[in-house]
Amino acid sequence: MAAHLLPPLNRNLTALTAEAKAKLFTRTVNLVALRVPATVCNKALQVLPPHLLDIPRLRSIVNDESSSKTRLVLLNPTITSDAIPEKVKEFIDANNAEIVDMYPLKLDYDYWTADQILRSIIPDELNIPSSFELIGHIAHMNLRKEYLPYKKIVGEVILDKNQYIRTVVNKTDSIDHTFRFFKMELLAGDDDLLAELKESNCKFKFDFSKVYWNSCLQTEHDRIVSQFFAKNDTVCDVMAGVGPFALPAAKNRGCTVFANDLNPESFKWLSENVVGNKLGHLVRAYNMDGRDFITKSLVDLNNAVITDEMKAKAPPPPAPRSRDGKKKHADGATKDATVDSEQKKAVVAEPKTEVASGPTKIKIFNxxxxxxxxxxxxxxxxxxxxxxxxxxxxxxxxxxxxxxxxxxxxxxxxxxxxxxxxxxxxxxxxxxxxxxxxxxxxxxxxxxxxxxxxxxxxxxxxxxxxxxxxxxxxxxxxxx
Known part of the structure; x- marks a missing residue:
């Protein structure tokens, strides 16, 4: 994009106030426009495309403040009033159009993209740090040290330019290998790290500041569940976190899952997610050391008291359907039976890798x-x-x-x-x-x-x- 269609340079700006947005990121581009009757706008779009304003997110035909019966057709920024292309002149003569010189096209902070705003601030020798991981309403960045002087302004721009984001944080340290969570700082937005999201047909809720979550691993979660787990398999998830393997295995494949995490916060949210997804009959949560859990889980899998407790949590069976496909209720009434849209997205592919095994005399995890x-x-x-x-x-x-x-x-x-x-x-x-x-x-x-x-x-x-x-x-x- 030409320089006059980019925001003004604001090198080394470190604070992005409302006043700065209004004053430092506004540029006015003077264009040649044609005032035409409203009735010929469609014809202009058909005849003049090579000469019309063609800039992303901007319209080439706008309202005319001087009259409701006319419109302004904006021409390419390279066209000047003393060098009108012949095709445009023909259109002017044929449609009673009037040349409007110096139409002020105002481009401000709201128009520019995040990359364009940051490019005007960050030195040329550095790449634009606009990538982030999305966890519910939270944008999680991992800024290298050379970007730290600009971290607040980067966070503010990311917040402004993504309407679904309410909180921007930056990783400040390496992962804690015992409890698996990042230390982080708030860059912009609400200090609210309670994330809620959907993945693999399951709902997850957790405090992102206290547990481990990586949205980039959804493909890996789905790969393991869809390629290896068969219906009614038993699964032991030794380092389960808040349940990205355990819950989809239960909900989408019907597996019985014993899931464990050493982090008390992960165990807390794992337990809540089991309840929230109505999977208490299939998933049992633990808070133990991984080695102890490998032994303990096998014992519990063969404990009839525990398995009966899980079975007792099973939801009631669905209401029977009448011949016309509608659900019957206790009072004999019926209502339309619909398929939940999220269920349609469940991972239901049969395992692609042969992992079948023979019978055993005790229950074991597959x-x-x-x-x-x-x-x-x-x-x-x-x-x-x-x-x-x-x-x-x-x-x-x-x-x-x-x-x-x-x-x-x-x-x-x-x-x-x-x-x-x-x-x-x-x-x-x-x-x-x-x-x-x-x-x-x-x-x-x-x-x-x-x-x-x-x-x-x-x-x-x-x-x-x-x-x-x-x-x-x-x-x-x-x-x-």
């Missing part, structure tokens, strides 16, 4: 999900001896599938790096036939990628004699 990329691999030692002396009850072909998310910065062999590290923490080889998929999720930083390794628990680890934590510490000390 899948374990471990979505804590920084440290999840380290928890694989908890699976050693999980089925010790239970080979007859849980045959090798029925052992669960484990999905572990992790990071790798190995350039040449990402998949091999993840495979080898998984074997190290599991304490045994993972045979080729046990590997189901090693999936590259996304780049998280230069030379750092997030992956997910999905594999069937090897018999060598599953049936091994358990090692207590105290014994393991002694072994680790010897190795060191």
């Amino acid at each position: 899948h374990y999900v471990m979505n804590l990329p920084a440290t999840a691999l380290e928890f694989l030692d908890a699976f050693r001896g999980l089925f010790y002396e239970r080979e007859a009850e849980v045959p090798a072909q029925s052992l669960p599938i484990i999905h572990v998310h992790c990071f790798s910065n190995v350039i040449d062999d990402l998949e091999g790096d993840v495979w080898r590290r998984a074997e190290t923490f599991l304490g045994c080889d993972i045979p080729q036939e046990n590997i189901i998929k090693i999936h590259r999720v996304r780049d998280v930083a230069p030379k750092k990628e997030m992956l997910c390794i999905s594999f069937r628990l090897p018999a060598e680890a599953a049936y091994a004699k358990p090692v207590s934590r105290a014994e393991k510490r002694k072994i680790d000390e010897v190795d060191e």
Whole structure:
């Protein structure tokens, strides 16, 4: 876009007041216009397109303040009154049009885009920091240090230019690996970090300042749920957060899910989201250490009292339908049966990867999900001896599938790096036939990628004699 159609330069501006918006970001462009009868406007649009004003979000025909019977046809900024193109002259003569010189087209702060406003402020050597993650009404930015002098004005512009945003925050520190949340500061808008949103046919609510949430991972959540989980599977979500895997697995696939998170705030909102989505009969929430939960959840899955408690929370069955497709009520009345639009969006594709297993004599989880990329691999030692002396009850072909998310910065062999590290923490080889998929999720930083390794628990680890934590510490000390 030509310079005269961009906002004035306001380099190094750090405060964006109402007065600054009005004075510093207004530009008037003088155009040549044609005053024409209102009845010939359509003809102007047909005959004059190459010569009309063609700027995004601006109309080429506007009202004429001098008369309700005429309109002003705005011409291209390159056209001057002493150099009217022949095609325009022909139109003027044929339609009793009048040339209006110096029509003042006013462009102000409200007209410019966020990128245009920020480009007028941020030095040319820096890129425009206008990207953000959207969490409900919250825009979450991750500004590098070179942008920090402009952070408040960046937040204000993002707030102004996105009507669905009410709060803009900036990440100020790395993620807390124990409870998985970012430290952040308010840049603009309401100091309200209670987010509400929909993902994968489920409603989520949580305090974004106290839990981990990443909207960029929705595709990964849907991938695991749709490709691996089958109807009525049992799933153990070891690092569940507020439920982005657990709730869709239950609601969209009918899985029974035992979900855990060490962060008390994550557990709080996970529990509330289970209730809010009416999934108490399918999802049970825990607040435990991940290793303890892997053992505890298997015991609880075989506890009839617990499973009966969950079944008791099942919602009542839907009302029967009459022959005309309308729901019957107790009083005999009927009403039109409609399909909830959100249900239509549910992930219902059949699993694309063969992960079927045989029968077992005790209840076991078909899948374990471990979505804590920084440290999840380290928890694989908890699976050693999980089925010790239970080979007859849980045959090798029925052992669960484990999905572990992790990071790798190995350039040449990402998949091999993840495979080898998984074997190290599991304490045994993972045979080729046990590997189901090693999936590259996304780049998280230069030379750092997030992956997910999905594999069937090897018999060598599953049936091994358990090692207590105290014994393991002694072994680790010897190795060191």
